[in-house]
Amino acid sequence: MINNYLEIDSYKNNFIFKSICSWGVSNTLDNLKLMPFLDINSFEIPFVIIFKITKNCNLNCKYCYSTKNNILIKDSVINSFCKMVSQYNKSLQIIFHGGEPLLEFDKIKSIILKFKNKKNITFSIQTNGTLLNRSMILFLKKYNVNLSISIDGPKIYNDVYRIDFSKVSNSIKLCHSLNFEPTVISVLNYKSIKNPEILFNFYKKFKIKLFKINLIDSKKFSYDSSDLFNFYKKLFFLIINNNLTNSFKIYELTFSNLLKKLLFNIDTDNCNKLNCGAGTKLIAVNVLGDIYPCDYFLEYNKFKMGNINKFNINNFSLNNIFIINYFKNISICNSCIFKNFLSCNCFAKSYFFGKKYCVFWKELIYFIMLEIYSDINKVYLLINSD
Amino acid sequence: MLDKYKSNNLKVPDKSVLKKLFDKLDINQKCLGTGWPINNC
Numbered sequence: 001m002i003n004n005y006l007e008i009d010s011y012k013n014n015f016i017f018k019s020i021c022s023w024g025v026s027n028t029l030d031n032l033k034l035m036p037f038l039d040i041n042s043f044e045i046p047f048v049i050i051f052k053i054t055k056n057c058n059l060n061c062k063y064c065y066s067t068k069n070n071i072l073i074k075d076s077v078i079n080s081f082c083k084m085v086s087q088y089n090k091s092l093q094i095i096f097h098g099g100e101p102l103l104e105f106d107k108i109k110s111i112i113l114k115f116k117n118k119k120n121i122t123f124s125i126q127t128n129g130t131l132l133n134r135s136m137i138l139f140l141k142k143y144n145v146n147l148s149i150s151i152d153g154p155k156i157y158n159d160v161y162r163i164d165f166s167k168v169s170n171s172i173k174l175c176h177s178l179n180f181e182p183t184v185i186s187v188l189n190y191k192s193i194k195n196p197e198i199l200f201n202f203y204k205k206f207k208i209k210l211f212k213i214n215l216i217d218s219k220k221f222s223y224d225s226s227d228l229f230n231f232y233k234k235l236f237f238l239i240i241n242n243n244l245t246n247s248f249k250i251y252e253l254t255f256s257n258l259l260k261k262l263l264f265n266i267d268t269d270n271c272n273k274l275n276c277g278a279g280t281k282l283i284a285v286n287v288l289g290d291i292y293p294c295d296y297f298l299e300y301n302k303f304k305m306g307n308i309n310k311f312n313i314n315n316f317s318l319n320n321i322f323i324i325n326y327f328k329n330i331s332i333c334n335s336c337i338f339k340n341f342l343s344c345n346c347f348a349k350s351y352f353f354g355k356k357y358c359v360f361w362k363e364l365i366y367f368i369m370l371e372i373y374s375d376i377n378k379v380y381l382l383i384n385s386d
Numbered sequence: 387m388l389d390k391y392k393s394n395n396l397k398v399p400d401k402s403v404l405k406k407l408f409d410k411l412d413i414n415q416k417c418l419g420t421g422w423p424i425n426n427c
Contacts (some may be wrong), residue, residue, distance in 0.1 A: 045418050146424045183423035186388055211424045253423050271421040385411045
């Protein structure tokens with residue numbers, strides 16, 4: 001329905017377009033810049049490396065898009081990885097991913113320790129949380145490593161596609177007992193999408209200050225656009241109401257990133273920035289040291305960009321014509337007013353899983369902007385400003 | 387339900403309002419980049 005509306009209505013009369021152009025830096029969507037009062041140099045999106053340090057995992061989640069194997073990473077790959085990282089002096093984020101990365105915690109430790117004095121590097125770990133122990137948490141806390149735990153909400157939701165709720169929730173409690181704040185990524189499933197209140201109460205109960213809702217990456221599962229929109233709409237008001245009335249504030253990353261982009265044109269996220277950052281501002285490295293544009297392309301040889309042994313992190317280009325052409329040929333994007341602004345559809349997800357949720361995304365953007373413009377102070381309740 | 391989105395009467399905030407908003411938010415460089423949630427962002 002939104003699509004029809006956009007096609008019949010001149011986009012120049014569209015209030016989103018008007019608001020973007022009200023920045024006064026452009027009267028077309030083809031030449032958007034940052035707002036004049038922002039210093040572009042102070043908002044450099046970091047280069048991101050997703051390091052799949054193991055393909056092994058102690059769980060077997062039903063919706064996992066990653067294939068498992070028991071190949072152990074060699075010390076030579078770790079050494080080459082460190083050599084590559086040491087050659088990069090600009091802002092860099094390294095995300096240890098898997099499989100379950102904590103299976104290789106000793107190797108993660110050795111990398112973090114090697115770069116502990118490099119201020120340009122931040123480290124994150126995405127974990128299922130089941131192997132987390134006290135000494136790991138104390139190490140992560142000491143070296144300021146971000147820890148993101150995968151848990152899909154309370155047991156009734158988590159156990160739809162995952163297992164071991166009690167182990168993971170105990171790990172979250174252990175983190176808090178050691179004054180360490182983990183963040184959470186929750187994948188939305190057919191049960192939790194109907195009850196955002198129960199999901200949100202889980203974050204309150206477990207003192208999760210920042211979480212992100214992800215969608216399932218699988219050909220076997222898809223969401224109804226209106227269900228998705230209704231979920232996010234309810235979640236929006238749950239966050240607003242909580243942050244207005246409670247001292248413990250909770251934020252969701254989709255909302256805060258979208259608002260930073262829509263209000264200030266700040267690219268907060270390599271995935272959502274125009275044309276995304278795959279293969280340009282983001283790479284994925286597997287256990288063999290092979291490099292791909294992002295973690296969705298791992299194991300597909302035609303997308304391989306090289307190996308860390310011979311990779312110049314300061315001077316490389318994405319010479320993958322497929323990806324560039326794929327972007328240009330998404331016909332659904334041709335008449336979209338957002339096409340030169342942000343990338344609603346992850347093209348890897350479109351390609352591998354056939355997922356296009358742009359009707360949902362457009363509706364969400366319209367809804368958010370309408371709410372924010374009716375009371376701009378709501379922004380403070382949706383973006384952490386501590 | 388979507389009719390309200392067709393309204394063009396919505397007042398777009400002035401740039402000075404957005405600047406104030408931006409200054410108060412203190413958006414941090416370290417919070418940009420990955421799409422992964424990062425502590426304290």
